[in-house]
Amino acid sequence: MSLNVESLHSFIFYVLYFLFFVSTALF
Known part of the structure; x- marks a missing residue:
């Protein structure tokens, strides 16, 4: 995957x- 896992989690x-x-x- 080209996406970083840390950036995805953030x-x-x-x-x-x-x-x-x-x-x-x-509400």
């Missing part, structure tokens, strides 16, 4: 954090 972490922030802001 990307997933930021996506989950963003979804959590949006859910707490809406």
Whole structure:
């Protein structure tokens, strides 16, 4: 794979954090 595993994990972490922030802001 050409993608780095650490960058992929950090990307997933930021996506989950963003979804959590949006859910707490809406509800």
